[in-house]
Amino acid sequence: MTSSKQQQHMQAAIDHVKSRLTLEHGGPFGACIVKDDQIIAMGHNTVLENNDPTCHAEVNAIREACVKLGTHELDGCEIYSTTEPCPMCFSAIHWAGINRIIFGTRIADVKALGFKELEISNETMRSEGKSNVKINTDFMRDECLDLLQAWKNNTSGTTY
Numbered sequence: 001m002t003s004s005k006q007q008q009h010m011q012a013a014i015d016h017v018k019s020r021l022t023l024e025h026g027g028p029f030g031a032c033i034v035k036d037d038q039i040i041a042m043g044h045n046t047v048l049e050n051n052d053p054t055c056h057a058e059v060n061a062i063r064e065a066c067v068k069l070g071t072h073e074l075d076g077c078e079i080y081s082t083t084e085p086c087p088m089c090f091s092a093i094h095w096a097g098i099n100r101i102i103f104g105t106r107i108a109d110v111k112a113l114g115f116k117e118l119e120i121s122n123e124t125m126r127s128e129g130k131s132n133v134k135i136n137t138d139f140m141r142d143e144c145l146d147l148l149q150a151w152k153n154n155t156s157g158t159t160y
Helices: 004-018 057-069 087-096 109-110 121-128 143-155
Strands: 030-037 039-045 075-084 100-105 135-137
Touching: 004 030, 004 039, 004 100, 004 135, 004 143, 030 057, 039 057, 057 075, 057 087, 075 087, 075 109, 075 143, 087 121, 100 143, 109 143, 121 135
Parallel strands: 075 100, 100 135
Antiparallel strands: 030 039, 030 075
């Protein structure tokens, strides 16, 4: 069941990246880490800004959350991601001990925009890798698709 708090958290991730789209830091991707219904950290992709292919929204949010909480263990946290986390991000989420991923659009949606995504779903990573991370898919999908369209319409469309 979808709660208004969950919608607020995903909307926070959407708004975070939407306000930064024209900066062209690294695409239409945002993430929000929540613990006990409180936002701990926000992230957006900064791959292009930092010239670092690991600066995905989820990894940036994990880094910020770990600093804020003073630990590398994020057990009890959830991460809201505007797009399904890539294999690198899923692994970071798993290693950080985040309990649940809630995402909007799918890897195939951003691959269609030209991003070099690996077609390995989070569900495959979870089941074959024996991860305990729970996954909620297609959450606020339409709003996240709108974010992809806004990026496509309002930026140079640089992909990586």
